[in-house]
Amino acid sequence: MSLPSPIAVTGATGMVGSALCRSLRDHGVEVRRLVRSRPAPGSSDVYWKPSAGEIDRDALAGIEAAVHLAGESIAAGRWTAAKKERIVSSRVDGTRLLSQALAALDPKPRVLVSASAIGFYGDRGQHPVDENSPPGAGFLAETCIAWEAETRPAWEAGLRVVQTRIGVVLSDQGGALAKMLTPFKLGLGGVLGDGRQYMSWVTLDELVGVIEHCLANDGVHGAVNAVAPGAVTNREFTKTLGRVLGRPTVLAVPKFALRAAAGDLADEALLASACVRPTRLQETGYEFRDPELELALLRVIP
Ligand SMILES: NC(=O)c1ccc[n+]([C@@H]2O[C@H](COP(=O)([O-])OP(=O)(O)OC[C@H]3O[C@@H](n4cnc5c(N)ncnc54)[C@H](OP(=O)(O)O)[C@@H]3O)[C@@H](O)[C@H]2O)c1
Numbered sequence: 001m002s003l004p005s006p007i008a009v010t011g012a013t014g015m016v017g018s019a020l021c022r023s024l025r026d027h028g029v030e031v032r033r034l035v036r037s038r039p040a041p042g043s044s045d046v047y048w049k050p051s052a053g054e055i056d057r058d059a060l061a062g063i064e065a066a067v068h069l070a071g072e073s074i075a076a077g078r079w080t081a082a083k084k085e086r087i088v089s090s091r092v093d094g095t096r097l098l099s100q101a102l103a104a105l106d107p108k109p110r111v112l113v114s115a116s117a118i119g120f121y122g123d124r125g126q127h128p129v130d131e132n133s134p135p136g137a138g139f140l141a142e143t144c145i146a147w148e149a150e151t152r153p154a155w156e157a158g159l160r161v162v163q164t165r166i167g168v169v170l171s172d173q174g175g176a177l178a179k180m181l182t183p184f185k186l187g188l189g190g191v192l193g194d195g196r197q198y199m200s201w202v203t204l205d206e207l208v209g210v211i212e213h214c215l216a217n218d219g220v221h222g223a224v225n226a227v228a229p230g231a232v233t234n235r236e237f238t239k240t241l242g243r244v245l246g247r248p249t250v251l252a253v254p255k256f257a258l259r260a261a262a263g264d265l266a267d268e269a270l271l272a273s274a275c276v277r278p279t280r281l282q283e284t285g286y287e288f289r290d291p292e293l294e295l296a297l298l299r300v301i302p
Contacts, residue, residue, distance in 0.1 A: 001216045004064030004110060006030035008046060010098060011069030011115070015174040016166075016207060020067060023208045032063065034070070034098075050094035055101045065215055066102055068114040070094050071147075074140070075176065079264045088143050095150035103157030111160040113214045114151050118167045118200050118227065120144035123272035126198070128231075130279035131165075131223045140268050148223070160221050162214040164207075167227035167276060170300050171204035177300065184241055190251030192258060195235030197273035200227040203290040203300055213286045224280045230292050231275045237293065244297040 007024060011017040012033035021031050032046050034055075039045035048055040050070070060066075072090040077083060095114060102109055121129045122136015135141050148163045155161040170177045183189050202210070210226045232240070242249035258266040278286075290296035 001027075001212060003027055003029050003212060003216050006032055006063045007215070008032045008034055008060055008063045008066040008109075009069065010034040010048070010067070010094065011071065014069060015171060016115075016169065016204065017067075017069045019171075019173075019204050020069070020208050020211055023212065027212075032059070048097065050090060050097050053093070053097060055097055057101050057104065060101060060105060063105070063109045065109050065111045065113070066098065067211060067215070068095060068098050068112065071115070074117070074119075075179075075265070075269065078262070079139075084139065088146065091143065091147040092150050095147055096153070099151050099154040102159060103153045108157060108159060111162070111215060112151060112154045113162045113164060113211055114148070116144050116148050116163045116165045116223070118165050118225065118274050118276045119268070119272075120148070120165050120223075121274045121276060123268075124198075124274050126196070126273070126275065128275045128277050130277040131225055132279075136274075138268050138272075139264065140272075160218065162220055163223050164211060164214060164226040165223055165276070166207060167200040167202045167225070167231075169204055169207055170201050170296060172301055173204065175204075180241065181245075181301070184245055184247055184249070187247045188251060189238060189242055189245075189247065189249045190253055191238050191249070192234050192253050193255045193271045195233060195238065195252070197234050197271055198231050198275035199234055199237050200225075200231040200274055200276035201237075201293065201296075202227050203296050206288065206290045206296075209289060210281060210286065213281070213284070217284060220280070220284050222280075225276050225278045226281075227276045227278050228288060228291050228293075228296065229278055229282070231277075232293055240294050241297060244294060244301060 046059040119140030
């Protein structure tokens with residue numbers, strides 16, 4: 001695999017960003033992290049502040065690619081009006097600022113790989129969706145549509161632009177799985193709602209591999225679903241995680257209790273169903289490391 005270098009990475013301190021930067025450096029890539037506080041003199045980090053429209057363009061000179069992962073956490077905390085505003089503005093303003101800065105560089109980088117999410121598809125019941133499917137409805141779908149649209153200045157300037165619609169990232173380092181591990185280990189894990197909603201997942205290592213595939217292959221552009229081929233229902237996920245941990249999963253969390261505990265997040269993220277197929281990855285020859293849930297969990301959980 002021939003990766004571009006140097007690569008600028010936003011959201012580099014996050015769960016995905018830190019794993020990606022580690023892997024890129026292991027491949028010999030020069031990484032420039034975009035950070036929101038002024039870097040110390042001599043640091044390879046690059047200052048940007050999306051909320052203030054500030055970015056150190058000079059420090060981006062010479063980059064061959066950018067990976068854009070930054071955004072206010074979607075799953076942490078209740079969706080108050082202020083939190084929703086931060087979820088949207090951090091993505092829309094940050095993507096626009098970065099895309100415009102990349103478009104203005106001379107020479108221009110070749111590729112921008114920008115995060116999006118399977119929230120793009122909304123709640124699709126039992127029907128599988130892929131990159132050719134239209135967007136769904138709701139706050140997350142509208143956020144993803146606006147987020148992806150802000151890459152426009154980069155593709156208008158001739159960069160190859162990839163929007164990775166990321167599924168639920170499985171890692172013991174953070175995110176959804178790390179939150180589930182304690183209750184499940186205590187035997188308190190259970191099906192959410194009726195458990196029929198599909199959950200499209202991807203392991204953290206796989207996601208890093210997918211982003212590197214998108215960086216390295218000129219034939220990859222536009223929307224790419226970053227999910228494993230083996231999406232499962234919440235019931236199957238619950239039973240599989242219980243089996244891997246050797247714990248019972250007899251409880252069920254009713255919808256009303258989820259809504260009381262998590263507000264709008266319950267309907268849009270925990271109860272929404274999206275059986276997402278990784279069609280573009282399969283068409284472009286990506287080889288999955290973790291295609292099947294039980295083996296993936298056995299590998300991910302220490
Ligand atoms: N984890 C998942 O299951 C999942 C699923 C679908 C999509 N995604 C998307 O993938 C991307 C990376 O996910 P992740 O799990 O690594 O997220 P994360 O751990 O929450 O990290 C996101 C990073 O974004 C930056 N950030 C946080 N709040 C911000 C704000 N208000 N304005 C600008 N930047 C802000 C921070 O980096 P700095 O402090 O260094 O700037 C943070 O480390 C995100 O855009 C996320 O929405 C993740």
